[in-house]
Amino acid sequence: MPYAPDLLLVNANVLTMDPARPRASAVAVAGGRIVGVGDDTAELAGGARARDVLDLKGATLIPGFHDAHNHMIGFGLSVTEIDLRVDSLDELYARVAARAAATPAGEWIVGAGYDQTKTGAHPHRDALDRVAPGHRVWLKHTSSHMCAVNSLVLRDLGIDAAAPHVDGGRVAADAAGRPTGLMEERAQERVGDLTRPYPLALLTDAVATAGETYLREGLTSVTEAGVGGGWVGQSPVELAAYVAAREQGRLHVRAELMVISDAFHALTAHPSDGIEIGIDLGLRTGFGDDWLRLGPMKVFTDGSLVGRTAAMSAPYDGDPGNSGYLQADAGHLARTIIAAHQAGWRVAAHAIGDRAIDLALDAFDAAASRHPRRDPRHRIEHFAAARPDQVARAAALGVIPVGQGRFATEIGDGMLASVGPDRHPWLYRQRSVLDAGVVLPGSSDRPVVTGTPLLGIHDMVNRRTASGAPFNAVEAITAEEALRAYTWGSAYASKAEHVKGSVEVGKLADFAVLSEDPTAVSPDRIAGLEVIATIVDGVLRYSALG
Ligand SMILES: [Zn+2]
Numbered sequence: 001m002p003y004a005p006d007l008l009l010v011n012a013n014v015l016t017m018d019p020a021r022p023r024a025s026a027v028a029v030a031g032g033r034i035v036g037v038g039d040d041t042a043e044l045a046g047g048a049r050a051r052d053v054l055d056l057k058g059a060t061l062i063p064g065f066h067d068a069h070n071h072m073i074g075f076g077l078s079v080t081e082i083d084l085r086v087d088s089l090d091e092l093y094a095r096v097a098a099r100a101a102a103t104p105a106g107e108w109i110v111g112a113g114y115d116q117t118k119t120g121a122h123p124h125r126d127a128l129d130r131v132a133p134g135h136r137v138w139l140k141h142t143s144s145h146m147c148a149v150n151s152l153v154l155r156d157l158g159i160d161a162a163a164p165h166v167d168g169g170r171v172a173a174d175a176a177g178r179p180t181g182l183m184e185e186r187a188q189e190r191v192g193d194l195t196r197p198y199p200l201a202l203l204t205d206a207v208a209t210a211g212e213t214y215l216r217e218g219l220t221s222v223t224e225a226g227v228g229g230g231w232v233g234q235s236p237v238e239l240a241a242y243v244a245a246r247e248q249g250r251l252h253v254r255a256e257l258m259v260i261s262d263a264f265h266a267l268t269a270h271p272s273d274g275i276e277i278g279i280d281l282g283l284r285t286g287f288g289d290d291w292l293r294l295g296p297m298k299v300f301t302d303g304s305l306v307g308r309t310a311a312m313s314a315p316y317d318g319d320p321g322n323s324g325y326l327q328a329d330a331g332h333l334a335r336t337i338i339a340a341h342q343a344g345w346r347v348a349a350h351a352i353g354d355r356a357i358d359l360a361l362d363a364f365d366a367a368a369s370r371h372p373r374r375d376p377r378h379r380i381e382h383f384a385a386a387r388p389d390q391v392a393r394a395a396a397l398g399v400i401p402v403g404q405g406r407f408a409t410e411i412g413d414g415m416l417a418s419v420g421p422d423r424h425p426w427l428y429r430q431r432s433v434l435d436a437g438v439v440l441p442g443s444s445d446r447p448v449v450t451g452t453p454l455l456g457i458h459d460m461v462n463r464r465t466a467s468g469a470p471f472n473a474v475e476a477i478t479a480e481e482a483l484r485a486y487t488w489g490s491a492y493a494s495k496a497e498h499v500k501g502s503v504e505v506g507k508l509a510d511f512a513v514l515s516e517d518p519t520a521v522s523p524d525r526i527a528g529l530e531v532i533a534t535i536v537d538g539v540l541r542y543s544a545l546g
Pocket residue numbers: 069070071225445
């Protein structure tokens with residue numbers, strides 16, 4: 001029976017990501033789904049007249065970008081924070097002073113993005129007291145795995161004079177035992193506890209604010225890497241902010257939410273269910289719909305490379321006593337991963353250092369042999385410093401490494417310095433991952449670095465640091481492979497490749513339109529390409545088309 005498409009996209013250079021039909025020039029959409037892909041516009045229209053026709057005048061149409069690891073609410077909130085991506089502590093303190101001058105005394109001053117490898121040192125509480133004497137100051141490191149606070153905050157926490165021991169974290173102190181203001185890993189939770197939980201209305205606004213930026217960048221799906229607790233979550237009822245945004249028509253992109261392991265608790269189900277831990281009602285991975293869905297359990301096994309807290313099997317370069325640490329007891333982390341697997345969750349284990357990656361792979365291995373499950377599709381977030389044997393093992397276990405291309409430019413120099421030249425070949429592998437037959441997703445970890453997908457793709461191809469040094473360049477991939485990662489690969493990592501990630505009949509009508517074809521320009525130009533339109537669910541939601 002003839003049908004009338006809602007929308008016909010014509011004169012496009014369509015990169016479908018569908019190996020069976022890599023290219024086309026027109027796409028027909030009806031009811032939010034793709035109903036035709038081809039070259040014959042009249043045939044695609046099915047003899048009927050499309051309600052809308054969009055002439056793309058030769059622009060490149062791809063499946064919408066999917067960021068497989070971002071912090072959407074964190075990014076939405078960060079818009080109001082001081083930008084601390086500076087090259088010196090003097091500049092950092094000047095920015096804090098300027099904000100203090102414009103902020104009523106007693107209120108919080110929050111900044112983010114400083115990198116001690118660029119400023120020379122972490123901000124110190126005494127200096128912060130001088131530039132913001134009447135305020136509470138909270139400055140987040142670029143990795144978000146540590147922060148610096150001033151004396152008022154330390155006083156609120158009752159740790160002004162002496163540093164307490166913190167499991168899975170550290171309150172840094174000077175030689176005399178006086179806290180310096182630096183709080184690492186789980187110690188940050190105490191600072192967060194002074195301000196969180198945030199009100200749902202604020203979090204709902206953050207979802208909307210972030211989504212507006214995402215549409216301008218061609219993103220149509222994101223995976224949120226941890227809600228509901230811990231130091232990365234904003235509220236125990238965080239999911240409700242996404243539901244509210246959706247009700248208000250302000251959830252602009254599709255969202256898959258990871259639930260932080262801190263929100264898990266013991267459940268009393270029937271013994272035959274194998275559900276020992278989870279969240280209430282038995283909600284788990286897969287619950288939801290194409291707009292809003294529960295994703296994996298997120299568990300932090302270790303910290304950050306630039307911050308030198310990630311768990312390595314050998315010490316950091318020039319730092320003989322320090323090989324980082326795990327965020328909790330190894331046995332406890334493994335049991336949590338195995339129990340979540342048994343209860344039907346996919347698991348996303350944050351593991352940066354090779355010692356943490358071993359822990360995650362061991363746990364996935366044990367989970368699979370004790371509780372066999374078809375295609376559990378677990379993930380390792382970052383997989384930052386991975387030995388060659390770990391790539392092979394991830395492949396054998398079907399575990400997906402979720403790397404961040406943009407880290408090369410923005411924190412690559414710091415990472416190279418942390419691990420030293422012998423371990424440079426371990427960093428953020430892509431080529432060896434693909435060659436091992438593993439699917440590679442694309443992600444940013446925004447707001448840790450700029451989240452624009454085209455910048456991520458640029459770095460996945462070019463692999464250079466801010467100083468111009470090659471960033472483990474043998475792991476570079478082609479623009480085609482990087483585009484596929486940021487679309488189909490991320491859909492696969494969400495176990496959603498049957499509904500999105502390629503331009504195929506029956507899939508969701510989510511597209512980005514690019515000014516030029518990233519696979520046809522010279523690699524150094526990819527970052528300069530523009531997103532000229534974004535379509536989600538068959539609706540044009542962003543357009544810079546003339
Ligand atoms: Zn993250």
